[in-house]
Amino acid sequence: MAVAYGAATMTPNPMPPNPMPAPVTPKKGGVSAVVIVAVLVALACPCVGILAAIAIPNFIKFQAKSKQSEARANLKSAFTSETMHFAGANAYSTDVGEVGFSPGPGNRYLYSFSTDGELQKPGEAGKGKTGFLADAARFPTIDNEALEKGVPQDVWDNSGLQGTCPDCSVTVVAAGNVDNDDTVDVWTISTKDRVINGVTVPAGQPYNHVDDTRE
Numbered sequence: 001m002a003v004a005y006g007a008a009t010m011t012p013n014p015m016p017p018n019p020m021p022a023p024v025t026p027k028k029g030g031v032s033a034v035v036i037v038a039v040l041v042a043l044a045c046p047c048v049g050i051l052a053a054i055a056i057p058n059f060i061k062f063q064a065k066s067k068q069s070e071a072r073a074n075l076k077s078a079f080t081s082e083t084m085h086f087a088g089a090n091a092y093s094t095d096v097g098e099v100g101f102s103p104g105p106g107n108r109y110l111y112s113f114s115t116d117g118e119l120q121k122p123g124e125a126g127k128g129k130t131g132f133l134a135d136a137a138r139f140p141t142i143d144n145e146a147l148e149k150g151v152p153q154d155v156w157d158n159s160g161l162q163g164t165c166p167d168c169s170v171t172v173v174a175a176g177n178v179d180n181d182d183t184v185d186v187w188t189i190s191t192k193d194r195v196i197n198g199v200t201v202p203a204g205q206p207y208n209h210v211d212d213t214r215e
Helices: 033-089 144-149 153-157
Strands: 109-112 160-164 167-176 185-190 194-196 199-201 207-210
Touching: 033 109, 033 167, 033 185, 109 144, 144 167, 194 207
Parallel strands: none
Antiparallel strands: 109 167, 160 167, 167 185, 185 207, 194 199
16 A cells, blocks of 8 residues: 655744844943042152152161161270270380371271371371271262261270370271261260260270261
């Protein structure tokens, strides 16, 4: 028996058309990210200024304090030189060549063993000289004459060789400018115990008469 198959007609399901995306309408009254960033930057700027106002002076003071270490180190070296000279000669000397003291080139402070005599230039032999000038060749802003004038007179009066050896002492002066203002940083060291402004200062201990980091 023959079976006749009829052709079935299939109707495809129609796909819905892709709708066009609706345009984004900016919200009224909203704050953009650019505006927020601008506000944050504006608020941060005063804070940065305040921090800088605090940090910069502290950094300058730190630099000035580090420069003072030169004076302390060289004065201790001067004390050691005088002590060794006294051990051999039974006397102190204000001749830096004789005692073997030299701060070396690049010193920011002048060093004086006596108000009598001349100060030598840095890096040169000190025989017959009573100290060394600060290195103005390396640091052009240094004015050695101003450094000498900036030392209080009572400090000069108590410096140099005191007494008759072997019952004698010597006091060395260091003067420098650590922050380029008008105040001179002044230190001394002595081979004798001292009392300065009510403070006991042992022999061999540097004393800061004028602190340029505070003036």
